[in-house]
Amino acid sequence: xxxxxxxxxxxxxxxxxxxLAFALSMSAQVQxxxxxxxxxxxxxxxxxxxxxxxxxGNNVVVRMADGSLRHFDNxxxxxxxxxxxxELGVRDLKVGMxxxxxxxxxxxxxxxxxxxxxxxxxxxxxxxxxxxxxxENGKNQMFTIPKDQKFNIDGQMVDxxxxxxxxxxxxxxxxxxPETLVTQQRRLAGKxxxxxxxxxxxxxxxxxxxxxxxEVAAAAPTALPKxxxxxxxxxxxxxxxxxxxxxxxxxxxxxxx
Numbered sequence: 001x002x003x004x005x006x007x008x009x010x011x012x013x014x015x016x017x018x019x020l021a022f023a024l025s026m027s028a029q030v031q032x033x034x035x036x037x038x039x040x041x042x043x044x045x046x047x048x049x050x051x052x053x054x055x056x057g058n059n060v061v062v063r064m065a066d067g068s069l070r071h072f073d074n075x076x077x078x079x080x081x082x083x084x085x086x087e088l089g090v091r092d093l094k095v096g097m098x099x100x101x102x103x104x105x106x107x108x109x110x111x112x113x114x115x116x117x118x119x120x121x122x123x124x125x126x127x128x129x130x131x132x133x134x135x136e137n138g139k140n141q142m143f144t145i146p147k148d149q150k151f152n153i154d155g156q157m158v159d160x161x162x163x164x165x166x167x168x169x170x171x172x173x174x175x176x177x178p179e180t181l182v183t184q185q186r187r188l189a190g191k192x193x194x195x196x197x198x199x200x201x202x203x204x205x206x207x208x209x210x211x212x213x214x215e216v217a218a219a220a221p222t223a224l225p226k227x228x229x230x231x232x233x234x235x236x237x238x239x240x241x242x243x244x245x246x247x248x249x250x251x252x253x254x255x256x257x
Contacts, residue, residue: 031117038181041108052097058090062099081188088190096193101186108181116173118143127160133169146173 050070054061060072080087081099120133123140132142150157152170163169 033115035113035115036110037113038108038110041106044105044107046103046105048101048103050099052093052095052099055090055093055095060090060093079188081190083190083192093190094193098191098193100189102189104185104187106183106185108183110179110181112177112179114175114177116175118169118171118173120169122163122165122167122169124165125160125163127163129160131160131163143171149173 048064050062050064052060053063053069058073058075058077060075062070062072064070075090077089077091079090081093082088083097118133120135120141122131123134124132128145128147130142130144132140134140145160148159149171150159151163152172153162153167
């Protein structure tokens with residue numbers, strides 16, 4: 001079992017070495033150059049604006065400028081939005097935030113040109129399919145002849161039917177492959193919602209302590225106390241009558257004289 005495994009490994013190693021040697025020989029005899037020609041690029045910029053109306057975890061709903069609602073589910077945490085010069089993640093978004101997405105698409109047409117040069121001496125030819133050339137290192141190598149391939153024979157261009165054994169040939173194969181390179185740059189920017197307005201200027205009731213009015217003193221009674229007697233008043237009136245009588249008598253005496 002071990003000997004069979006060893007032979008298998010040796011065979012695989014030998015095939016690998018032979019393939020590598022063949023590839024190196026091919027690369028040594030066939031010179032290949034590749035060039036890229038870029039043409040004028042076109043740039044398209046798309047700007048979409050909206051306002052965040054709902055945020056829950058990694059799910060965001062944005063009301064676009066045309067009034068439509070767009071749902072963005074499972075937004076990756078790696079997605080960043082620039083707000084006031086700072087990069088925020090999806091979990092930092094707030095309802096009411098204004099957002100703007102700018103997508104810049106650059107389309108660059110270009111041509112990939114591959115040139116292969118082969119030099120050798122015709123050893124065997126099977127037009128129009130294959131040709132075996134004796135390379136500069138003395139080894140024979142078979143090539144498949146592409147359609148409409150031309151060979152340079154002493155400055156003259158001939159096709160596969162014009163090849164003869166012993167001819168020294170130079171073959172050049174040029175392959176041009178057009179392709180379009182498209183790149184996109186995405187930029188997310190936002191603006192925090194404005195702060196809430198200050199509360200309205202409502203007058204505030206102020207409680208003041210007002211001193212209670214002083215009690216008004218009771219008015220003095222106009223009547224004499226009922227405990228006093230009327231006898232002194234009667235005596236006073238009698239004396240006043242006697243004085244009046246004596247005064248009248250004196251006045252009459254004076255008038256009579």
